[in-house]
Amino acid sequence: MNDVPLSVLWLSGPSGVGKSSAGWEAFAQISREGVTAAFVDGDQIGLCHPDPDGGPHPIRARNLAAMLPNFRRAGVRRLVLAGFVDTRDEVDVYTRLMPDVAFTVCRLRVDAGELERRFLARGWRPDLVAGSVAEALAQDRTDYADLCVDTTGLTVQETARLILARTAGLPAAGGEPAPVLWFSGATAAGKSTVGYEVFSQLVRTGVRAAYIDVKQIGALRPAPHGDPPDGQPDDPNDGPEDGPDDGPDDDLDVRRLVAGNLAAVWAGHRAAGARCLIVSGGPDHDDVIRACVAPIPGIDLTVCRLHATPATLAERIRLRAGGQAPQLPGDELKGLGPRDLDRVAERAAGEAEALERAGSGDLRIETDDRAAQEIAAFVRERALPW
Structure with a gap:
């Protein structure tokens, strides 16, 4: 614990x-x-x-x-x-x-x-x-x-x-605080794609880094608050990446699970010599993200919020549903029909708008018409020493 x-x-x-x-x-x-x-x-x-x-x-x-x-x-x-x-x-x-x-x-x-x-x-x-x-x-x-x-x-x-x-002035374990980049944003904003590209670029330059997708460490069923099963039209994206319009407790059980597992997995990576952590998160406000990393000592957090227009989000959702993206366990878009995909796109646009209104993120990045490699280089230049 x-x-x-x-x-x-x-x-x-x-x-x-x-x-x-x-x-x-x-x-x-x-x-x-x-x-x-x-x-x-x-x-x-x-x-x-x-x-x-x-x-x-x-x-x-x-x-x-x-x-x-x-x-x-x-x-x-x-x-x-x-x-x-x-x-x-x-x-x-x-x-x-x-x-x-x-x-x-x-x-x-x-x-x-x-x-x-x-x-x-x-x-x-x-x-x-x-x-x-x-x-x-x-x-x-x-x-x-x-x-x-x-x-x-x-x-x-x-x-x-x-x-x-x-x-009094000695650093925490592992020397200087470890940079943690948390990629947030609406569904299909490109969090996993850009986050993994940053991770890959760091590794290619010789920096030992770690990558964690919170969805892969926070799968919990039955879903909190009586949410419908994954893939049902009522809410195809239920799970650790739920958006700002969640129930009153904001899926507290899932958040606690993510926070504990994130701290545990990062401790293992840190012990193995990792100098940086890249996290692909959900469409979360800053207070939710900071609560998830609060149990982790010795880190320097930067929340990188990816933003895209509703048209871009809708197009990416259709491509992802059609298999034109890395296939990960639990992707609720796979196999959905056109009407359900339209509803997911509508929800994603709402997530993006809510995050914009809140001014979430330490670093806001437009992703329309930009390749993952370009965005990753932009993020590294502004948020990392390497």
């Missing part, structure tokens, strides 16, 4: 450096700023001995991943994790299981003399102090963390403030 964007501030460092104390204080300071936060001590979710095969990290990572949906349901947006790690491979054990979470690994360090004093002040296992100092020296030669904070001479409160100040 990815309905709340979540970032993890992971404090690491040698035993005695103050990970748990600073982590708890950072958690307290974050919550005082009005951000719903949580704190987890990595040791406390991995107490299973003898250590399972692979050491403690696999079980801690699995347990943390299993806890995240519960934190999200509670509205948590930032989680502070205290736990030792000392290689990038160990960090990867966690991030691979949680690709949609923004991890920032912060290594705490302190001078050897102060580390020894802090360790002994705990009054627990003084025989381990030499090992902790050696561990600290070894950590100074690592590069697994996103940043290092020197806590020498600082109180717990000062350390937490410094950590939060140093991490």
